[in-house]
Amino acid sequence: MPRWGMIIDLDRCTACQACTVACKEENNQPVAGRERSQRGRDIFWMHVLLTVDGEYPRVRARFLPRPCQHCDAPPCVQVCPVGATTKRVDGPVAQNDERCIGCRYCMVACPYGVRAFNWKAPAFETTQYLNPDVPVRPVGVVEKCTFCIHRIEKAVERAKAEGRALRDGEVQTACMQTCTGGAIVFGDLDDPNSRVSRLTRDRRAFHLLEELATHPRVTYLAEG
Amino acid sequence: MNRADVMRIEREHPDLRSLVRAGGLYYLILAGLLAVVGYGIYAYSQQWREGLEVTGMNTPVYWGLYIVNFVFFVGLSAGGILVAALAHTAGLEKFKPIGRIAELGAISCLILAAIFIMLDLGRPERWFHLIFYARFASPLAWDFVIVGIYLAIAMALGYFSTRADLVRCMALLPSRRGLYRFLTLGYTDTSPAALERDRRVLRALAIASIPAAVMLHSVTAWILGLLKARPGWHSALLAPLFIVSASVSGLAMVIVALVVSRRFLGVRVKEEVIQDLGRILVFTIPVLGYFLFAELLTVVYAGEQAPMTVFQEMMFGRYAPIFWFNVLLGLLLPVLLLWRPRRWVALALAIPLFVAASLVAQHFRLAIPTPLVGLFPYTLGVFLPSWMEYTLIALLAVVVPFFLLTTPWLRTTDGIGVAAALVVLGVLAERTNIVLPPLLKTWLPYPPGSYMPTSTEVVLVLATYAVGALAFVILAKVFPLVELEEG
Numbered sequence: 001m002p003r004w005g006m007i008i009d010l011d012r013c014t015a016c017q018a019c020t021v022a023c024k025e026e027n028n029q030p031v032a033g034r035e036r037s038q039r040g041r042d043i044f045w046m047h048v049l050l051t052v053d054g055e056y057p058r059v060r061a062r063f064l065p066r067p068c069q070h071c072d073a074p075p076c077v078q079v080c081p082v083g084a085t086t087k088r089v090d091g092p093v094a095q096n097d098e099r100c101i102g103c104r105y106c107m108v109a110c111p112y113g114v115r116a117f118n119w120k121a122p123a124f125e126t127t128q129y130l131n132p133d134v135p136v137r138p139v140g141v142v143e144k145c146t147f148c149i150h151r152i153e154k155a156v157e158r159a160k161a162e163g164r165a166l167r168d169g170e171v172q173t174a175c176m177q178t179c180t181g182g183a184i185v186f187g188d189l190d191d192p193n194s195r196v197s198r199l200t201r202d203r204r205a206f207h208l209l210e211e212l213a214t215h216p217r218v219t220y221l222a223e224g
Numbered sequence: 225m226n227r228a229d230v231m232r233i234e235r236e237h238p239d240l241r242s243l244v245r246a247g248g249l250y251y252l253i254l255a256g257l258l259a260v261v262g263y264g265i266y267a268y269s270q271q272w273r274e275g276l277e278v279t280g281m282n283t284p285v286y287w288g289l290y291i292v293n294f295v296f297f298v299g300l301s302a303g304g305i306l307v308a309a310l311a312h313t314a315g316l317e318k319f320k321p322i323g324r325i326a327e328l329g330a331i332s333c334l335i336l337a338a339i340f341i342m343l344d345l346g347r348p349e350r351w352f353h354l355i356f357y358a359r360f361a362s363p364l365a366w367d368f369v370i371v372g373i374y375l376a377i378a379m380a381l382g383y384f385s386t387r388a389d390l391v392r393c394m395a396l397l398p399s400r401r402g403l404y405r406f407l408t409l410g411y412t413d414t415s416p417a418a419l420e421r422d423r424r425v426l427r428a429l430a431i432a433s434i435p436a437a438v439m440l441h442s443v444t445a446w447i448l449g450l451l452k453a454r455p456g457w458h459s460a461l462l463a464p465l466f467i468v469s470a471s472v473s474g475l476a477m478v479i480v481a482l483v484v485s486r487r488f489l490g491v492r493v494k495e496e497v498i499q500d501l502g503r504i505l506v507f508t509i510p511v512l513g514y515f516l517f518a519e520l521l522t523v524v525y526a527g528e529q530a531p532m533t534v535f536q537e538m539m540f541g542r543y544a545p546i547f548w549f550n551v552l553l554g555l556l557l558p559v560l561l562l563w564r565p566r567r568w569v570a571l572a573l574a575i576p577l578f579v580a581a582s583l584v585a586q587h588f589r590l591a592i593p594t595p596l597v598g599l600f601p602y603t604l605g606v607f608l609p610s611w612m613e614y615t616l617i618a619l620l621a622v623v624v625p626f627f628l629l630t631t632p633w634l635r636t637t638d639g640i641g642v643a644a645a646l647v648v649l650g651v652l653a654e655r656t657n658i659v660l661p662p663l664l665k666t667w668l669p670y671p672p673g674s675y676m677p678t679s680t681e682v683v684l685v686l687a688t689y690a691v692g693a694l695a696f697v698i699l700a701k702v703f704p705l706v707e708l709e710e711g
Contacts, residue, residue, distance in 0.1 A: 100346075
């Protein structure tokens, strides 16, 4: 059983936000539009956060692509009263939208703010381009980044059918595939030779809000 | 019931007058409340159709007025039961009559809390998942369990403290015999032995209800306080603070209910009882003030960035009016009203009120005395009040308390009722400020959140209050709200 994890190299991130767009397309996230966006109704599983240090002319902008951290000690799973959000043995924190009662306790408990709520029924300009592998979530439930679980499962099935082990880099999340700077690496943390494993041991590696002891599966490489 | 019957009961059993008499004002209130509830049902149909989109809740303020009111009403309920337990176990004959009104209040408040949770759910039709798929690592699941236990105890308490009077009503009000018989569940034995057994059961239930009420409200606090993700909630003091708030607001609620039913529903409550409850209330308010102060001092002294931003928002930011309403009008003023010190003491006490109020206005800009500078490591915002604002503050802080204190009307039970109502509103403000500001601030660099409830949300909150008031005015015509005198 693989143990899925992700690397985000902040040195390579250009803040182009292609990951955000690719994630929205891949995972059938509705677009809020300008007016609803201003009222805090956006749904972004992948969000590029911006901080600006200093003032012009000595100014520095930092970017932080932020998917779900898929914590090994997830506060959201701990607080869900109905077990709608669970920690899978292969790593991802999954959300069951048939089970969810929409109490939003998990959103309140998540220190990273990665969860999104369907304030209204999702609306798409056309359903023609929806991804058939990913269900559309109904109104009133919480949703979140799945580590592109449908891609993982497809790859695992294919490898099994061909009677071989998964190759490193065979599973790509949508954000990784589209990342223009190659900042995102996805793979098996149990395989000591995978790229993701090697980068996790990098000197620049750190986790977001390490002091909260959530043990994220997403490792960042600090800007040099 | 015909007119002759009403006349007879009024003559022979003045205790029961409030049950049979309903004037024009009563029906007016009833109609008004029904209208509000009806409008609420319409508003809910909108929320049902369009989802929580119609509320002001958003990312990152995932919880709003519904959860604030949920916490508030669970607190009132727990406090009400603690007052009832006091009435049944303290051995003070004087307080026995108020037990029932406290129980009725506790049960109704818990039902209102349940309504608020249902309003808050994104998928209310899946509420039964809480039973079938309950996951006991979640404080919300603990809440569900303790609410069940607590409700059972509260209802049993209500039943055993009312049963004997219901049997008496069966005899006195023959036209409602069937209703009262149903409410006694067919157990109509009023022999001395049966009454003695009732008393024993009641005492045992009252004792059991104390830990149940404490756990009920502690669990509510832990829903918030156990989350490490939220500075401002994550504090060991939160549960004890909730218990104190609950006791204070519960006692105040019972006083308000007694004063209202005495004045508007014709229920016979001795003035002395209300005076004594007012005296108890005045001693509990400073305890609540002390808890709030201990929590604030710890945060301010440490000056850690995350909790400081939350408290900054709460004390001097957008939530400052609510915070200072809580402190000045919800804690200080009721103490002045209930204690009724001599005028010069009152004026002396109004000075800190004035100082505190001007501090708010100045956002601490000039007001930190030198010896205290090291206490406030955080840079506070800059805001210069106009002379107009100063005048308003002076009016609020000095003239209003002085006027209130010198008005003879406030020395009556009505005055105690006003003070108690202020305490209840103060605790509602406190709940708002415990729940909302920590949601605005997130650890990661997101844009800061804001929350303004929509009209739908406000209507639904008011309609739920109206449901509570409706239940109270209807039940006041069914149950004798205070114990009948023997015979």
